[in-house]
Amino acid sequence: xxxxxxxxxxxxxxxxxxxEATMVFAPAKMGEVGIAPxxxxxxxxxxxxxxxxxxxxxEEQSIYVSGGMLExxxxxxxxxxxxxxxxxxxxxxxxxxxxxxxxxxxxDKASExxxxxxxxxxxxxxxxxxxxxxxxxxLK
Amino acid sequence: xxxxxxxxxxxxxxKNTQKITGxxxxxxxxxxxxxxxxxxxxxxxxxxxxxxxxxMAHAHPEYQHPFMIEREVAKVxxxxxxxxxxxxxxxxxxxxxxxxxxxxxxxxxxxDIELCTIGQKARMFFRRIKGGLKAEASHLGDAPRLEExxxxxxxxLDAYENGEIDRLFLVSNIFVNTMTQRANVEQLIPxxxxxxxxxxHYWDYLYEPDSKEVVDALLMRYIESLVYQxxxxxxxxxxxxxxxxxxxxxxxxxxxxxxxQLAYNKARQAAITQELSEIVSGAAAx
Numbered sequence: 001x002x003x004x005x006x007x008x009x010x011x012x013x014x015x016x017x018x019x020e021a022t023m024v025f026a027p028a029k030m031g032e033v034g035i036a037p038x039x040x041x042x043x044x045x046x047x048x049x050x051x052x053x054x055x056x057x058x059e060e061q062s063i064y065v066s067g068g069m070l071e072x073x074x075x076x077x078x079x080x081x082x083x084x085x086x087x088x089x090x091x092x093x094x095x096x097x098x099x100x101x102x103x104x105x106x107x108d109k110a111s112e113x114x115x116x117x118x119x120x121x122x123x124x125x126x127x128x129x130x131x132x133x134x135x136x137x138x139l140k
Numbered sequence: 141x142x143x144x145x146x147x148x149x150x151x152x153x154x155k156n157t158q159k160i161t162g163x164x165x166x167x168x169x170x171x172x173x174x175x176x177x178x179x180x181x182x183x184x185x186x187x188x189x190x191x192x193x194x195x196m197a198h199a200h201p202e203y204q205h206p207f208m209i210e211r212e213v214a215k216v217x218x219x220x221x222x223x224x225x226x227x228x229x230x231x232x233x234x235x236x237x238x239x240x241x242x243x244x245x246x247x248x249x250x251x252d253i254e255l256c257t258i259g260q261k262a263r264m265f266f267r268r269i270k271g272g273l274k275a276e277a278s279h280l281g282d283a284p285r286l287e288e289x290x291x292x293x294x295x296x297l298d299a300y301e302n303g304e305i306d307r308l309f310l311v312s313n314i315f316v317n318t319m320t321q322r323a324n325v326e327q328l329i330p331x332x333x334x335x336x337x338x339x340x341h342y343w344d345y346l347y348e349p350d351s352k353e354v355v356d357a358l359l360m361r362y363i364e365s366l367v368y369q370x371x372x373x374x375x376x377x378x379x380x381x382x383x384x385x386x387x388x389x390x391x392x393x394x395x396x397x398x399x400x401q402l403a404y405n406k407a408r409q410a411a412i413t414q415e416l417s418e419i420v421s422g423a424a425a426x
Binding site (some may be wrong): 008010011012013014015028029030040041042043044045049055069071072078080082092093094095096097098099101102104106108 | 178181182184185187192196251256257263264267270273274275276277278285287290291292294295298344345346347348349353354357358364365369424
């Protein structure tokens with residue numbers, strides 16, 4: 001019974017597909033690959049595209065992945081699918097925004113101090129006002 | 141003693157509070173179940189990657205990725221995963237205490253510390269204490285997506301590759317069961333070799349385009365998935381802790397209502413007794 005190969009498609013968030021296939025086509029980085037059972041061990045990156053899985057009855061299933069890794073062993077195919085579109089510059093932008101948020105947080109500290117300062121000044125002013133009022137009352 | 145009316149308003153307000161805590165308990169219970177499902181769903185990915193990395197490490201003992209090499213420690217980094225919201229018992233404070241305990245030896249030996257926080261609570265807490273906040277992510281909601289974490293993790297990985305930090309730790313809560321959550325600090329990079337895994341035979345892969353690029357991409361995803369898992373698990377912990385805290389609050393409110401009810405009855409009885417004795421003495425005087 002070597003005419004099928006097991007395929008698992010998983011992403012970091014969930015298991016997407018698991019089953020037996022007679023043939024699998026995947027959008028590898030260097031061009032589409034067709035994988036039959038007993039394929040030689042191979043590891044490659046995937047481009048965005050659909051993975052086509054042919055099951056025993058000749059049916060074909062298509063699953064879209066936005067990239068990821070493909071690992072092939074003679075009896076098992078593992079697709080580590082990305083959940084998001086990955087590209088160097090997109091990752092870079094995400095990193096920069098995470099950094100900016102952190103800097104913003106540290107700057108907020110200054111503004112919080114300002115608030116505390118303002119509150120202290122306000123309290124002082126109020127105290128002065130009430131003292132003045134008391135003085136006025138006693139003078140009357 | 142407070143008058144009957146005062147006690148009655150107090151009882152009503154405690155009852156209202158109890159309604160809120162009761163509702164929050166139920167919401168937390170259902171959210172916890174969902175978070176646990178998500179936790180389970182995220183597991184296969186990390187396991188698969190770990191297997192692949194173990195195979196590769198055996199097939200290519202000569203290739204050492206920077207993430208696998210131990211360096212002299214001059215600076216360390218922490219990724220701290222906390223909750224966004226409070227009202228979840230001692231979950232966050234226990235976590236922060238664990239972080240401090242872990243940082244202590246580094247502080248004493250003069251090792252600098254860089255932080256990266258995930259979740260509002262850690263951000264608010266650590267910005268007051270340490271200046272080295274490098275990256276931040278918060279308001280991820282109940283169903284966080286990996287996408288929202290990529291940037292934050294990348295900042296720390298870049299820092300590691302540039303030699304700004306020599307070790308990276310992940311701090312998060314581990315979901316033991318509904319009643320127990322454990323604060324945990326684990327080393328992310330350099331990757332700790334997993335000797336426990338027994339693979340009976342090894343083989344080498346063909347790599348397309350080349351092994352380095354594939355390994356780089358794989359390791360990065362591996363670490364991201366670990367952080368993602370930590371975040372999802374922390375949400376399950378948060379909901380469990382909230383559920384327990386809210387249950388305790390509801391029980392306490394129940395106890396308080398009983399006490400107040402007793403006080404109210406006593407006050408009412410005293411008022412009646414007083415009235416009666418006034419009438420009786422009034423009648424006697426006539």
